[in-house]
Amino acid sequence: MVQHRHASLATAAWRYALCSCVCVALFSAGANPASAQDTKTLTRLHDPVIVKTALLMGLPAKDTLGYRLYSIQHGQLSPIPFQFDERNSADDIVFSNAGASGGFRFDENDELVFMAKDTGDRMAAGLLPATHDTAVEIEVTDSVDGGRGWAYLLHFSEHIPPFSPVTYATFDAETNQARALHYTVDYYRGRNFSTGLRIAPAAGGTGENILDRMKLRVHPTFSVLLTTWSPLFTEEDFSVRVDGIRNGPVRAIRRVRQWLNLGQFFPDMPGGTAYTYYYFSSFMTPSTFSAPWLVVKALRSFEFTTENEIHGSTVEMTYRDAVNPRNLTFSGKKNGTEVVTSKDHEWYVVSGKQGTYLQAFVIPEQWKDWGIVRGTVIRSEPPATGYSLLNMTNLQEPGNYKMNLISVILPRPYQTGDEAQSLAMLQRPLQVEIKTIRIPVMEK
Numbered sequence: 001m002v003q004h005r006h007a008s009l010a011t012a013a014w015r016y017a018l019c020s021c022v023c024v025a026l027f028s029a030g031a032n033p034a035s036a037q038d039t040k041t042l043t044r045l046h047d048p049v050i051v052k053t054a055l056l057m058g059l060p061a062k063d064t065l066g067y068r069l070y071s072i073q074h075g076q077l078s079p080i081p082f083q084f085d086e087r088n089s090a091d092d093i094v095f096s097n098a099g100a101s102g103g104f105r106f107d108e109n110d111e112l113v114f115m116a117k118d119t120g121d122r123m124a125a126g127l128l129p130a131t132h133d134t135a136v137e138i139e140v141t142d143s144v145d146g147g148r149g150w151a152y153l154l155h156f157s158e159h160i161p162p163f164s165p166v167t168y169a170t171f172d173a174e175t176n177q178a179r180a181l182h183y184t185v186d187y188y189r190g191r192n193f194s195t196g197l198r199i200a201p202a203a204g205g206t207g208e209n210i211l212d213r214m215k216l217r218v219h220p221t222f223s224v225l226l227t228t229w230s231p232l233f234t235e236e237d238f239s240v241r242v243d244g245i246r247n248g249p250v251r252a253i254r255r256v257r258q259w260l261n262l263g264q265f266f267p268d269m270p271g272g273t274a275y276t277y278y279y280f281s282s283f284m285t286p287s288t289f290s291a292p293w294l295v296v297k298a299l300r301s302f303e304f305t306t307e308n309e310i311h312g313s314t315v316e317m318t319y320r321d322a323v324n325p326r327n328l329t330f331s332g333k334k335n336g337t338e339v340v341t342s343k344d345h346e347w348y349v350v351s352g353k354q355g356t357y358l359q360a361f362v363i364p365e366q367w368k369d370w371g372i373v374r375g376t377v378i379r380s381e382p383p384a385t386g387y388s389l390l391n392m393t394n395l396q397e398p399g400n401y402k403m404n405l406i407s408v409i410l411p412r413p414y415q416t417g418d419e420a421q422s423l424a425m426l427q428r429p430l431q432v433e434i435k436t437i438r439i440p441v442m443e444k
Helices: 295-297 365-369 419-427
Strands: 019-032 048-052 067-073 076-079 082-086 111-115 134-141 148-155 168-174 177-182 183-187 194-199 211-224 225-227 239-247 252-261 271-277 282-291 299-310 318-321 324-328 347-351 355-362 373-380 385-392 401-409 429-436
Touching: 019 067, 048 429, 067 168, 076 373, 168 239, 168 252, 168 271, 177 252, 211 295, 295 299, 299 373, 347 419, 355 419, 401 419
Parallel strands: 019 429
Antiparallel strands: 048 111, 067 076, 067 148, 082 111, 134 148, 134 429, 168 177, 177 183, 183 194, 194 211, 211 225, 211 299, 239 252, 252 271, 271 282, 282 401, 299 385, 318 324, 318 347, 347 355, 355 401, 373 385
16 A cells, blocks of 8 residues: 555555755846856755746746756856656646657746756856847755755747757656666566666666566555455556656656555555656655555554565675665675664665665655654565565554655765765755846857
8 A cells, every 4th residue: 555666555646746946936136147156066966956837937938949948067158958847737747749849838837857966157247148038047055055056047039049968868668668877777568666777887887787676565454344354465466557758858757557456345445646757867756655544444454565676696785774884785694783674764775886776765754753664674585675664553644645765876886974965855955046137148
């Protein structure tokens, strides 16, 4: 009954609104030319910047085809990858045959997306092209250390410049494979679980397959009237239909509908929609755990594990997490160190010559208050690592609970503290300030 990156038991219609930034729109004040102190200090590598277009409604032009996004690199105005993603009033992504290259008129529900790493210095006087007709400055600030970077959204009615040639991620529906700058993920055809992960040399990997497959085990026990029911579900028990793929320069988006027949006692329980978002160095699936009143009252026990089986040729890779800070092998012991399995932890890292990836699992704060624990799973035969959910019978209230599972490719072998930047993306979102700019244009 848990919906996550590869399988779901959620019941509510999927509604997802990722905002990796806290936004303030200041269309009334014009930005000033850059000073000597306005050089980029923002160092966040993995974060997408997602600006709700409600903050751009003061712009006179709403047709996305006329916009280009730039940053200042080495004193020059350079195009950077970006995309507009359309959402409907229910906050679902609108998929069209035109894909990300097709324009639309944005309204308050849509999103402008780019990467924080592509921001640059603040614009100095004289760098705006003469052919633009509207410009806004987007200042991105790290709330952790105060680092700043800038991007510039320009609109052109005529003589529209080319896009940046860079594309960070795509999803291939024919091969059922996500390909990004730093990784490749394979999925089992007709299902929603992965059967491979390769880290590219550009991210410190070898391109070898690290994972054999993802495995899921969900084993609840319910007492209803005089009946006890204890079904067991795995990743293969879910029926899946892919009903949307969108490939853009910054992110690829895949949406699946999935359902599971839980029988006569919970006929309305199964069903849900899952989005996965693929960026250049990470992919994530926000999700909803649906706990109707009857489930909360009838639940007597609940076993849940999600595991990534490690490919046999990569068993020399090491594991650590927030409660097991020393490197572990997949035998579960090293130098007499016992594995802590029952303490709550948000992240783990697997690292070796094949590359390094971090996985973080975000659960609702209420769950932690109620004593629900994300336990450690690490075993040797076959080698695997993952999470368990412990004490789920402590659920006190029915409701739809938001979760997120994110995998991040780290660009070097893990060093203590490397998890901080990945977790900041989830815990300390970037702040964004938007201003109209009135800076002299380039001289002809």
